[in-house]
Amino acid sequence: MNFKLKVWRQKDRHSRGKLVDYDAPDIPAQASLLEMLDIVNERLVLGGHNPIAFDSDCREGICGTCSLTVNGEAHGPDHPGAVCELYMRKFRDGETIIVEPFRVKSFPVIKDLVVDRSALDRIVQAGGFISARAGSAPEANSIPIPKHDVDLSMEAAACIGCGACAAACPNASVMLFTAAKVSHLALLPQGEPERTKRVVAMVRAMDAEGFGNCTNTYECEAVCPAEISASFIAKLNREYSKATLRRSAGE
């Protein structure tokens, strides 16, 4: 197959970037979009040019490293799935494909298509954990957990931390990411002791990183490779309201 590409090139965080045109002829239909970029890069290097920088690692949709906006959609048009799971047979022969980084102010561009998502780590550091020292854990079956609760918790825990939710959101809100972690832990009895503290700290960290707020556009849910439901955002709001009420009541 043959494609025309418009790819975002940007030297570093402080330089201005622009879309650059490339031809991508003779691309196998079974190749993934990232493999297509590998082929383009190999040709660029042999032609004496600098290759396009882009992030990826596992290339099977689980590590959350890849982070491209393709034709205006975070992770491209084949939902659900990370962009590493996007295959060229999904495009028309001869199509022009626009490849950009995730565009979020809190994810500054490092180079070309690579962005800095350390803000997500800092939100988890604020409280996205259960304090459980190795050595002090009780017997695993000592607290039965209803299957329904653990299944729902798992649905939230499946988040791959890619940040597509923020990239797709008109407000650059990362609430789906935060909601997934808060819900995963709040749905388990083990998460109970730190439940109030956790949600308040994580929401504050999220705001401090400069992400916007949710206005229910559901773009996040539409692009989420892990199919995290936006209803977890409702849960996050509930958890947050309860926590702040409790706090103001002096609990």
Add this chain to the structure above:
Amino acid sequence: MIGNFDARVPSGPLDRKWTSHKDHSRLVSPNNRRKFEIIVVGSGLAGGSAVATLGELGYRVRCFCYQDSPRRAHSIAAQGGINAAKNYQNDGDSIYRLFYDTIKGGDFRSREANVYRLAEVSSNIIDQCVAQGVPFAREYGGLLANRSFGGAQVSRTFYARGQTGQQLLLGCYQALCRQIAAGTVQMFPQTEMLDIVVVDGHAKGIVTRNLRTGKIDNVAADAVVLATGGYGNVFYLSTNARGCNVTATYRAYKKGALFANPCFTQIHPTCIPHSGDYQSKLTLMSESLRNDGRVWVPKQKEDCNKAPNEIPEADRDYYLERKYPSYGNLAPRDISSRAAKEVCDEGRGVGPGGRGVYLDFADAIKRVGEQTIRERYGNLFEVYEKITGENAYHVPMRIYPAVHYTMGGLWVDYNLMSNIPGLFVIGEANFSDHGANRLGASALMQGLADGYFVLPYTLPNYLAGQMGKRPSTDHAEFKKADNDVRAKIDNLLKINGKRSLDSIHRELGTLLWDKCGMARNKNGLEEALRKIPELRERFWREVRVPGDGEDFNQSLERAGRVADFLEFAELMCLDALARNESCGAHFREEHQTPEGEALRDDENFADVFAWEFQGNPATAGPKLYREALHFETVHLAQRSYK
């Protein structure tokens, strides 16, 4: 040799060794722990759990990973599950059985004491993970669920859908994040270790490169822990993430650490078949699928091009069930992989190029319904459909073996310390627990065992004698390592040839897959040993590495890793040639039973092979040390899964 080559296995009965070892190990008191700096390279299950635990204990820890976040380490991709001897199923499991299955699965090429300890702490891991909030699958009564895995006749595998590695890693990552917030751990993402620094015979630091800025840094510490995973990407195509590499362990080897059993590489039987040269990686389909999927090929070559549903039951060869009736489709990985190769070599493979076998769910769907299969493996079926465009609920999956895991790694003693004092190696990066073949769901178990429950006891034993011995980075050894690292980068950037990195790496991978893959023989290995140095020479003459060193330069990162693979490949083939027997995943065609199974030679090869670097491989081959394996408890038997 730096340090010494003593396994330090404690004396006493097998089931008392670990307890008595802990009782007699030296400790570091709480107010002294903050005086020690520890470097951990890698943030996967082994590294992440070690960092979180050491931080919690009060040590000052610096953790380095090449990914942009510690949560992205490749442990995240493990699908199927984690073993533990809980015996929740009341089906006869025990610590001894998990130990025995693991040592037998490894074809009797691992240390009894290490494996027993692994089985012993396995239950604690599940407790720890549940306490952290890992959402393991549960039954309706709210208790934990299990599934079966290859090489076992009990159900002892805990799982979280097909994303067990992800959930376990997020557990570690969250514990790690908590320590970062608490100030005990400093995290250095997008930072690669390029050398270790040995001062007066002890590992006391590393040289790193910040991948974002290109800045080279020297870091001193009281001990260095490598948790950098396996070297499967030496084959170019594997199920490993693109960034997985041998650089940290190989450069430690070049500094004097012994490399053990490098030829023990696991080829996983259930991967999506290879489809073309453009392909950048292979994708695993979890072994858990073999609980419900039946593996078959047509009995007749002529049927291979027919649609699978047009081939009647009587014309199908369910070859695993036929050859290994008591384990059937759950035969261990090495055996299942070779059986797939064998039927494909006979011309009975299916799909493009005839390199594939069917994994069929039709019977299971008939038995338990499509909905149940969807609940068990839904995400795997989706991945399969994404890649191949086929719906495996209606047509059987096509699978073929692919490189997946490496049992070999840096040699370590019972304390997980390499021969270089102060250099600890944990998880897949060491060689210790899986012998010549790893059983499914045991990698996650080993990574977490090492990080949560072994290293936190054995590291203090070393540190207790090291108070105040941390050198400054002004030490001459740091200067030397720093210069070497810079020189290597300059050399790579200077080549300016006309070939791409991938084309050379791919050529290396094809050579290894053919000569040092699922089956090996003397002639093939000798041929590979002739060709690898030639290829290496061509690399240093012909490759093109664009850009410069003071920048975010992904080509340069990869070039350094490929250069190391090109040296390491030779060590792997040398090891495969020297091990003149078959065992586990190492199948030397010269040594097989009449039925075509691996034929061990316990008299001559019940050893660990540990190699010492002797300088330029072109002029001096590595020196071989052999650690004899003593089996005090198990009886060495021909492995049979019939």
